[in-house]
Amino acid sequence: METILELNHVSKGFKDFALQDVSFSLEKGYIMGFIGPNGAGKSTTLRCIMDLVHIESGEIKLFGTDYRNNMKALKQRIGFVYDQDVFFEDLTVEKNKRIVSSFYDQWDDDAFYRYIKDFEVPLTKPVKALSKGTKMKFALAVALSHHAELIIMDEPTSGLDPIFRKELLDILLDVIQDENKAIFFSTHITTDLEQVADYITFIHDGKIVLCEETQKLLDDYLLVKGPLSLAEKVRGYQPDAMKETSLGFEAFMKRNETKQFETEFNLRMDRPTLEDIMYYMVKVRKR
Numbered sequence: 001m002e003t004i005l006e007l008n009h010v011s012k013g014f015k016d017f018a019l020q021d022v023s024f025s026l027e028k029g030y031i032m033g034f035i036g037p038n039g040a041g042k043s044t045t046l047r048c049i050m051d052l053v054h055i056e057s058g059e060i061k062l063f064g065t066d067y068r069n070n071m072k073a074l075k076q077r078i079g080f081v082y083d084q085d086v087f088f089e090d091l092t093v094e095k096n097k098r099i100v101s102s103f104y105d106q107w108d109d110d111a112f113y114r115y116i117k118d119f120e121v122p123l124t125k126p127v128k129a130l131s132k133g134t135k136m137k138f139a140l141a142v143a144l145s146h147h148a149e150l151i152i153m154d155e156p157t158s159g160l161d162p163i164f165r166k167e168l169l170d171i172l173l174d175v176i177q178d179e180n181k182a183i184f185f186s187t188h189i190t191t192d193l194e195q196v197a198d199y200i201t202f203i204h205d206g207k208i209v210l211c212e213e214t215q216k217l218l219d220d221y222l223l224v225k226g227p228l229s230l231a232e233k234v235r236g237y238q239p240d241a242m243k244e245t246s247l248g249f250e251a252f253m254k255r256n257e258t259k260q261f262e263t264e265f266n267l268r269m270d271r272p273t274l275e276d277i278m279y280y281m282v283k284v285r286k287r
């Protein structure tokens with residue numbers, strides 16, 4: 001398998017925040033979701049990959065080559081969608097397209113107009129008159145219209161209505177049918193990832209907490225629920241995290257660690273969602 005994106009020990013410090021020793025990689029043919037709480041460093045990581053933020057140490061490889069070797073050529077192969085206004089606000093969608101398409105050697109006008117029609121983006125309106133969601137759709141259409149092999153997106157689903165969000169996920173699954181491509185995107189909508197992401201990378205306080213196959217991650221943990229009367233006993237098994245309310249307790253633990261008491265106590269065990277995993281892992285790290 002060919003690695004399309006690789007970060008090795010990447011660090012970057014700001015006054016009050018630092019990305020520290022960030023390492024992960026993504027192979028062709030896969031979708032990776034990038035999650036983490038507000039301010040965890042998701043956008044900064046994405047900007048480092050696009051060389052919009054200069055890293056202090058470490059290495060970033062795109063398509064197997066150091067990204068600084070020829071970023072201009074490498075960017076041709078990347079569809080990048082992020083939350084900043086990148087278009088000329090006073091110009092229409094059509095005029096913006098004319099400008100942006102000139103940067104790409106492999107621009108595909110047919111694909112662009114197909115997406116614009118499917119996404120219902122009005123070509124004749126100035127960009128400033130588009131809603132946030134429609135601007136995102138326009139940015140997506142651009143990212144998907146130059147035969148990019150790596151699609152990198154910063155919270156592409158934020159601001160999109162649930163119907164289009166679902167359509168977008170289908171489009172991503174469609175894009176990834178081409179096994180030469182890979183998609184890396186950050187999001188707070190973890191349910192989207194459960195549907196489409198092959199891998200999850202989780203960042204917290206500028207450090208990578210985990211990079212794991214989505215299904216394995218969801219299978220590895222359990223949420224154990226029961227009455228307060230059993231809380232102390234379960235605590236004895238040292239769950240990764242535990243919370244108690246007046247109604248009972250909830251313990252977050254590795255599935256294999258529950259084996260010992262599964263038969264002993266009649267406790268409810270649920271498969272956690274990605275949101276549960278994120279919540280408890282952040283809680284654990286705060287302890």
Ligand SMILES: Nc1ncnc2c1ncn2[C@@H]1O[C@H](COP(=O)(O)OP(=O)(O)OP(=O)(O)O)[C@@H](O)[C@H]1O
Pocket residue numbers: 014015016017036037038039040041042043044045
């Ligand atoms: N150019 C900069 N100068 C100084 N600090 C910065 C700069 N860019 C980002 N930061 C800080 O880095 C931290 C991480 O920000 P970042 O936008 O990467 O987080 P995020 O995970 O994308 O958050 P969110 O989910 O809220 O979008 C924040 O504390 C932010 O203030």
